[in-house]
Amino acid sequence: MRLIMMGPPGAGKGTQATFIAEHFGIPAVSTGDIFRANVSRGTALGVKAKEYMDAGEYVPDEVTNEMVRNRIQEPDADKGFLLDGYPRTLAQVEELDTMIKSTGHALDAVVVLTVDQDEVVERLLQRALIDGRTDDTGDVIRRRQELYGEETAPLIEVYRDRGLLIEVDGMGQVEDVTQRIFDALDVVPQS
């Protein structure tokens, strides 16, 4: 399975990505998590990414694309992967197409979690209290939502046109959302 998980900041992508990846026996690749791991280890990539992340801006495409390319070339991604938080721009969509094509495979589905924006801001502010993510503050959350609307939401139509889109209601109990995603994905033929 080669899957993408999309949705606005706070939609619960990361939580659901973990369950889905486990269900299909594929790695969940979260660009946000990889950036955060690099920030905490103080790597060159982390230093580069941090200024963008703290401002709620996207890390430049070249940086993100190279990171994803390296990650999905690792052996555990041979049988597939679930991308969480990538692609977020049209340039990333094109780059991902090239990466997947070169492996002789194809993308199987794109899951989009639909949520209520106000409720999501509440979730993010709660998360800030629990894990202290430095980008979960009012202003930065608004900027991330704005960028999602401008740069990432348009990708939904791109994948809809390709017949790959699966829209799932992301509101309600975590396990109910997971079940909805499984129900939708279990009927997707795997390439």
Ligand code: ADP
């Ligand atoms: P959220 O979806 O809540 O914004 P993520 O953990 O997915 O959180 O991403 C956190 C930050 O990491 C983003 O605001 C951005 O700065 C950076 N980032 C993650 N994925 C990408 C990407 N595909 N392209 C550019 N920047 C990214």
